Amino acid sequence: MADRNGAYDTPGGGGGGGDTAFRRTWDRSEYAAKASARDQKIKDEGKLRYEASLAGKKYHARASTPPEGTHDTEARKQRLNVADLVGKQTIVVTGAGQGKRGKGAGFYCECCDLTYKDNLQFVEHLNSKAHLVAAGESGEVRRATLKDVHERFEYLKRKREEERSKEVVDLGARIEVAMEVEEREREEKRRKRNEKRRKTKDGLGVVEVKIENDGIIC
Amino acid sequence: MAHHADAKRALDERGYKGQLIRGDNPLKLFEKPVRDRIVESYYWKEQCFGLNAATILDRAIELNCIGGTYGVAQRPTPFLCLAFKLLQIVPDKEIILFYLEQEEYKYLRALAAFYIRLAWEKDNEVYTTLEPYLTDSRKLKRRTREGWALTYVDDFIDDLLLKSRVCATTLPKINPRLFLEDEDKLEPRVSALGEELEELDREDDEDGHSVESVLKPAEMNGHANGNGAVEEMSDEDMGEG
Numbered sequence: 001m002a003d004r005n006g007a008y009d010t011p012g013g014g015g016g017g018g019d020t021a022f023r024r025t026w027d028r029s030e031y032a033a034k035a036s037a038r039d040q041k042i043k044d045e046g047k048l049r050y051e052a053s054l055a056g057k058k059y060h061a062r063a064s065t066p067p068e069g070t071h072d073t074e075a076r077k078q079r080l081n082v083a084d085l086v087g088k089q090t091i092v093v094t095g096a097g098q099g100k101r102g103k104g105a106g107f108y109c110e111c112c113d114l115t116y117k118d119n120l121q122f123v124e125h126l127n128s129k130a131h132l133v134a135a136g137e138s139g140e141v142r143r144a145t146l147k148d149v150h151e152r153f154e155y156l157k158r159k160r161e162e163e164r165s166k167e168v169v170d171l172g173a174r175i176e177v178a179m180e181v182e183e184r185e186r187e188e189k190r191r192k193r194n195e196k197r198r199k200t201k202d203g204l205g206v207v208e209v210k211i212e213n214d215g216i217i218c
Numbered sequence: 219m220a221h222h223a224d225a226k227r228a229l230d231e232r233g234y235k236g237q238l239i240r241g242d243n244p245l246k247l248f249e250k251p252v253r254d255r256i257v258e259s260y261y262w263k264e265q266c267f268g269l270n271a272a273t274i275l276d277r278a279i280e281l282n283c284i285g286g287t288y289g290v291a292q293r294p295t296p297f298l299c300l301a302f303k304l305l306q307i308v309p310d311k312e313i314i315l316f317y318l319e320q321e322e323y324k325y326l327r328a329l330a331a332f333y334i335r336l337a338w339e340k341d342n343e344v345y346t347t348l349e350p351y352l353t354d355s356r357k358l359k360r361r362t363r364e365g366w367a368l369t370y371v372d373d374f375i376d377d378l379l380l381k382s383r384v385c386a387t388t389l390p391k392i393n394p395r396l397f398l399e400d401e402d403k404l405e406p407r408v409s410a411l412g413e414e415l416e417e418l419d420r421e422d423d424e425d426g427h428s429v430e431s432v433l434k435p436a437e438m439n440g441h442a443n444g445n446g447a448v449e450e451m452s453d454e455d456m457g458e459g
Contacts, residue, residue, distance in 0.1 A: 072220065073223040073267075073268045074268050074273070075265075075266075075267065075268040075269045075270075075273040075276070076264065076265065076267065076268070079264065079265070080264055119260075120260060120263070123260070123263045123264050124263060126267075127223070127224055127263060127267050132223075138220075139222065139223055139224075140220035140221065140222055140223065141220055141221055141222070141223050141268050141269070141270045142220055142270060143220055143221060143270060143271070143307075144270040144271035144272035144273075144309070144313070146310065146312050146313055146316065148270075148271070148272040149271055149272045149275065149313050149316060150316070151272070152272040152273065152275050152276075153275055153316075153320065156275055156276060156279055157322065160279070
């Protein structure tokens, strides 16, 4: 008997694996729910229009209010981390990304599930309205008062002085400090590596391909 | 009360509803090409997004040069980007005065002076606010089109008051000091050198040759005094920086 799968399908079927695994699949139930919600909205609006016309008035659609629970946007506290994967080689899962969607090679934004090949495009995305909405930020910044400015100034001054006082001039002491810092970093790396190993099966991590200097613009 | 994190809304030609400076959108004080360069630069996108008058201090204290645009592609300096941000935020007068009056960070002071010259509309206020800082002789690094130059805080403020184009912007016109003095809106300028200046004038007239002056470093500047004679002090002492 001829297999019911068809000429292009492998026995595993297109959805579960095989040749067509890279094709995007759609969640039908989710889209069915969206469609019915939209139909319902149109019906409700139609009803309101009908009632308004009966009363002799025109129906005005209310503008949508911004979603609740957004917090104010603030400036970035650290520089964007674009250069730490430069020169490293990683392996990417083929089906992971389609164009911008999905996690592929490049700078990945988790809130929006988008990958950018370029740090300039990435930072533009991080500033865009779509991302701010996804991250729960309102896109408006709180205006600073004179008191805020004073406090911030004092804080920055203090931080600078602390850093300056930490600089040790004596060579022996400097070597010790450097060794301590290195020890701490090594511990961190070890810990992270172990966590990753524990998370993924067979003790192998998920890796991505990154070509040297891929798209870094300064 | 909040302002937008990005300048896109403010740069939109169609409906600017914020504060006006000299009757127009504050961002228009910079020319269109310069505005475009700033907004497309990586520094603006990464570091100037979402700043307010307090967090801009983080960036301002990291400044290490002043300047306009540089290089073939006319890249804006961080100084210029932060000035643009200040124009977008339009902070309160007291905040700007705080930036100007603080002593620790000279580039923040230069930034505040630049903003004051651009944004304040009353000429006599500009003069009276900026002139005391003509005694500040700390060194500043200036990024020129193709390299670097050395300048001083007082030299920079002097340029702001006298020149027409500084840091890739055409400064809005202000009345020259003599004009304001004639109108009695300003007192004639009292130089920080004070009596020593008069002594020098007197000695010059008497002896007919230039006098060696023993001047305190803190009072050095080469600014034109009210009589129109430029005192060239800079030969002996290039200002302690």
